[in-house]
Amino acid sequence: MTTLFKNTNMIKRLIIKDWELMKKGIAGYMAAGIVTIGIMGMATEITFNVGAILMITLLIVIGARSAVESIVNEKKDQTMPFILSLPISPQHYALAKLLSNLVLYIVPWLILVLGMLAVIISTPIYNGVIPLVVLVSVYILAAYCCYLATALLTYSEGFTIAVMIVTNLLINAFIIGIMRMPEINQTFKAATASWNSTSLTILAAELGFTCVILVLTAYLQQRKTNFL
């Protein structure tokens, strides 16, 4: 732990490096996100639903690109030996990757989710849909953490893509499942967002799961003895 604090500067450098490598792509996705929020903001049922589907796709694509490009490709493109030759231990490298990916995903995720919520609040769209939007968005964040963990622990494109496919397939089941819950679907058309015990429990479970995945990933990374 002491060495970690001594090496924060290097970890910071690697996070900045990942930002420099990915900023153009993220800017492109943010532009697409703004267009999508604009479509949702037209506030008809069709445009909102089309916008919502586009937004889900966009949030998944941003996460997939981030995990594959910054972690899996670093191994595949053989830039990892270059980075590991620098004054950093493989454990700190993995930590830097975990932090940079979280920052590079959570910031656009937060901006886009807040943008969606702002559109819902400021247009005639029923505010009752807010819990559903938040739960689905947090599901996407949790799914992202699953394939981020897979990428970091295996550096395998195959495993990472497999986890992406599974989590993306489960998103439909998740949406259908929560929409069938009476405590949630009965409040869709309410004028205000209604957070009840069911929606709050699901939210807490999603956030708890996400935290467990991240802590477990960091723990397993520290135990690895073989890199490259």
Place this chain on the structure above:
Amino acid sequence: MQNYAFEMNDVSIRYPHFKMEGLNLSLPQGQVMGLVGVNGAGKSTTIRILMGLVKADSGQVKALGYNLPEHQVQAKYDIGFASDDMRLYKSQTLQWHMDFIKSIYPKFDSAYAADLLKRFDLIADQQIKGISHGQRVKACLLLVLARRPKLLILDEPTTGLDPVAREEVICELADILLDDERSVLFSSHNTHDIEKLSDQIAFLDRGKLLALQDKESYLESWARFRCQINNTSSESVLGAVSIKRNGQIAEIVTAQYSPHYVAQLQQAGFSVLEQHRMSLEEIFVANIKRSR
């Protein structure tokens, strides 16, 4: 007391299809060691252990006085590492990489980097994806050398280069290695490169160190003789690594050559027809055959 650039004591590591047991390898400061071995001999594993990228199952590893892998961060500030499987970021320029390295290493020598840029005939603003394999190798070396490392570790840096690019890289390296303070570990299965650059030779095969000696005395200790077989010729000769018989002619290779060895052969009943010094490549092959 001798100062070592690195010391590996009784290092062992085991993989499903490879094991290295009890490796002892050390490099005195200011020396250039050539690590020779066929593919899969354990050269890269040795180097990865030295870089803290792989943790040995047992044994002690020190580089520049730091215990590895525990203190690899401090050690790596003074270790420069380049390998044939090392790539730079394709979407960025060499200048971006130089700026990145400069932000990490306080000792980064920009003037030296600019000089190397000219000597290596590289363009700083060119994207890495547009450069050739030879230029990429030179770019990696530039990034490593401009940090002025005390210990330089090069893992097969000339692999895959065309003969002209290889010669250029070797010439530049030979020039750079004139710095007596810098210690170098240079791994290759290309014995010509090792022969040109090294002060010491270490032979690895199947995870075992077959030989570790200074280059000159090592090369001098090997010789090949073409001999006439007489009726009195014995079946074996002291110090012979191999004896190949073809009719009345025998080819004898020794790893214990001295001016008295000819007399020893004659005493064993062989008439020496020709005597040859051996290249490192010939020694390499003979050594591997002997060990298997």
